[in-house]
Amino acid sequence: MKALVTGxxxxxxxxxxxxxxxxxxxxxxxxxxxxxxxxxxxxxTVQGDLRDAAAVETACRGMDxxxxxxxxxxxxxxxxxxxxxxxxxxxxxxxxxxRSGVARLIYTSSPSVVFDGHDHVDADxxxxxxxxxxxxxxxxxxxxxxxxxxxxxxxxxxxISLRPHLxxxxxxxxxxxxxxxxAASGRLRRVGDGQNMVSLAYVENAAAAHVQAxxxxxxxDHAAGKCYFINDLEPVNLWAWIDMILEKTGLPPxxxxxxxxxxYRIGSVLETVWSVLRLSGEPPMTRFVALQLAGxxxxxxxxxxxxxxxxxxxxxxxxxxxxxxxxxxxxASLIGKxxx
Numbered sequence: 001m002k003a004l005v006t007g008x009x010x011x012x013x014x015x016x017x018x019x020x021x022x023x024x025x026x027x028x029x030x031x032x033x034x035x036x037x038x039x040x041x042x043x044x045t046v047q048g049d050l051r052d053a054a055a056v057e058t059a060c061r062g063m064d065x066x067x068x069x070x071x072x073x074x075x076x077x078x079x080x081x082x083x084x085x086x087x088x089x090x091x092x093x094x095x096x097x098x099r100s101g102v103a104r105l106i107y108t109s110s111p112s113v114v115f116d117g118h119d120h121v122d123a124d125x126x127x128x129x130x131x132x133x134x135x136x137x138x139x140x141x142x143x144x145x146x147x148x149x150x151x152x153x154x155x156x157x158x159x160i161s162l163r164p165h166l167x168x169x170x171x172x173x174x175x176x177x178x179x180x181x182x183a184a185s186g187r188l189r190r191v192g193d194g195q196n197m198v199s200l201a202y203v204e205n206a207a208a209a210h211v212q213a214x215x216x217x218x219x220x221d222h223a224a225g226k227c228y229f230i231n232d233l234e235p236v237n238l239w240a241w242i243d244m245i246l247e248k249t250g251l252p253p254x255x256x257x258x259x260x261x262x263x264y265r266i267g268s269v270l271e272t273v274w275s276v277l278r279l280s281g282e283p284p285m286t287r288f289v290a291l292q293l294a295g296x297x298x299x300x301x302x303x304x305x306x307x308x309x310x311x312x313x314x315x316x317x318x319x320x321x322x323x324x325x326x327x328x329x330x331x332a333s334l335i336g337k338x339x340x
Contacts, residue, residue, distance in 0.1 A: 002026045003214075004063045006050065006093065007070030008043070009035030011174065012108065012167055015207040016067060017043060023211065030059040031070065050089025053096070060096035065104040065214050068093050068148075073174070075135045075289055076274070076282030086140035087147075094151045104217045105148065105159045106210050111199075111229060111299055113142035113163065115288075119296040121197070125227055125303055134288040145227065152225030158217045162209055164230040165299060169203035169319055170326050179242065180330045183251050187284065190257040192294030194239040199231035199298045202319040205312040206230055209304065216308035228304040232312050232319075235298035248320070249327045250334075260294035 003020055007013040008029030014037055020027050021041065029038055029045045038045055048055030050070060060066055072085045090107070097105050111120075115138055116130040129146070133139040145161045152159040168175055182188040209230045216223050243253035258266075267290045270283035304310035314322070 001064045002028070002062060003065045003067060004028050004030055004059055005067045005069060006030045006059075007068075008045075009033065009038050010069065011172055012164070012203060012206055013067075013069045014038070014171065015169075015203050016069060016210050017041065019204075019207050019211050020067075028059070028063070030056070049085075050092060051084050053092045056089075056092040057096040057099060060093070060100045060102055063097075063100065063102050065106065065217075066093060066097055066102050067106045067108075067210055067214070069108040069210075071108070071141065072137070074137055074282070075286050077136065079136050082136035082140040083143070086137070087143045090144035091147055094147060094157075097157050098151070102157060104214055105151075105157060106214050106217070107145065107148040107159065107161045108210070109145045109148075109161045109163045109227065110138065110141050111163045111165045111297065112138035113145055115292075115297075117291050119196075120298065121296050122298055122300050123229075124300045125229065134291070135286065138288075149225055149227065154221040154224060158221055158224040160213050160217060160223055160225070161227040162206075162213060162230050162304075163227060163299075164201035164206040164209065165199045165297065166231075167201045167203050167206050168323070170322050172203070172323075172326065176245065176323070176326065177330060179245065180249055180251070180327075180334070183246050183249075183254065184334050188242075188254055188256075189263075190239050190254045190293075191263045191290055192257075192260040194237075194257070196238050196294060196296040197235040197298050198238045198241075198296065199229075199235045200241070200316070201231040202312065202314050202316065204314050204319075205232060208313050209310050212310055213304075213308050223307040226303075226307070228307070228310070229299035229301055230304060230310065231299055231301060232316055233301070234316075235296075236316065238293070244320075245327070248324060249331045260290060263290035263294065266290075 008017045046059045114127040267285040267287040274283045
């Protein structure tokens with residue numbers, strides 16, 4: 001089988017590439033830059049931008065399956081940037097798959113596409129898309145997901161959308177390092193009462209879900225045209241989990257807190273200030289982040305287990321063991337900065 005992985009040099013994408021290679025798949029990657037890790041794996045790489053329809057079509061030509069993991073993440077930035085890459089880029093992928101005769105498309109979505117500002121507790125795929133959005137990332141991803149599902153054709157391109165929640169693990173260059181940096185600088189605050197439960201998706205489990213979903217689409221259209229939540233078996237208390245990560249990095253637990261309502265109000269003010277003054281970077285707090293940090297967000301994976309045999313391969317305990325080298329590296333970096 002020949003497969004294209006968009007964003008194959010990224011956090012999730014690289015694990016997916018490795019798992020596909022280990023199962024005998026002929027892998028090619030479409031991404032914007034060069035990645036030494038892909039060169040070390042001898043994976044052919046096509047450099048390009050998802051907004052370039054011609055480049056996308058060239059990359060998709062001759063492929064049996066496309067894994068579309070590339071996206072612009074984050075909570076702040078221009079609408080054109082998010083929609084240009086996350087939405088229009090996905091439309092380009094869909095058009096290229098259809099024109100090139102690709103049989104299967106596995107799309108990496110996010111539970112944030114159904115985030116409505118309220119707690120989600122063991123929620124399933126019956127959740128509807130909201131009508132109000134607090135930032136461009138979930139809105140653009142939701143639009144893209146709906147296009148992916150609408151494009152499903154059992155006799156042509158079979159599509160599926162996976163929604164891994166809070167991907168974590170070794171090689172993470174975003175979630176864990178950012179958490180450690182904020183804690184080390186004294187800028188991390190517990191938002192809410194600290195009792196909120198969240199689902200996590202260990203990165204190798206999330207990658208395995210993509211492989212399993214593609215395998216299911218090869219033999220049946222039972223899971224085609226559907227969305228699935230992907231995470232580890234049991235949710236965790238978010239702030240207890242954060243304190244555990246900090247402890248393993250040699251940092252004290254989060255002691256300062258702020259109410260959910262106060263954080264939301266501060267986020268609203270800061271968003272206005274950043275927008276009016278056109279400040280660089282992102283606000284230290286936004287409404288979206290306030291609700292995410294204070295609320296419960298746990299999701300049921302029964303549908304993925306039932307429809308394509310998804311099972312997390314790595315437990316949270318084993319994932320933490322595998323994460324420790326990254327935490328040691330971050331801890332050493334902090335010590336080095338203090339000694340400068």
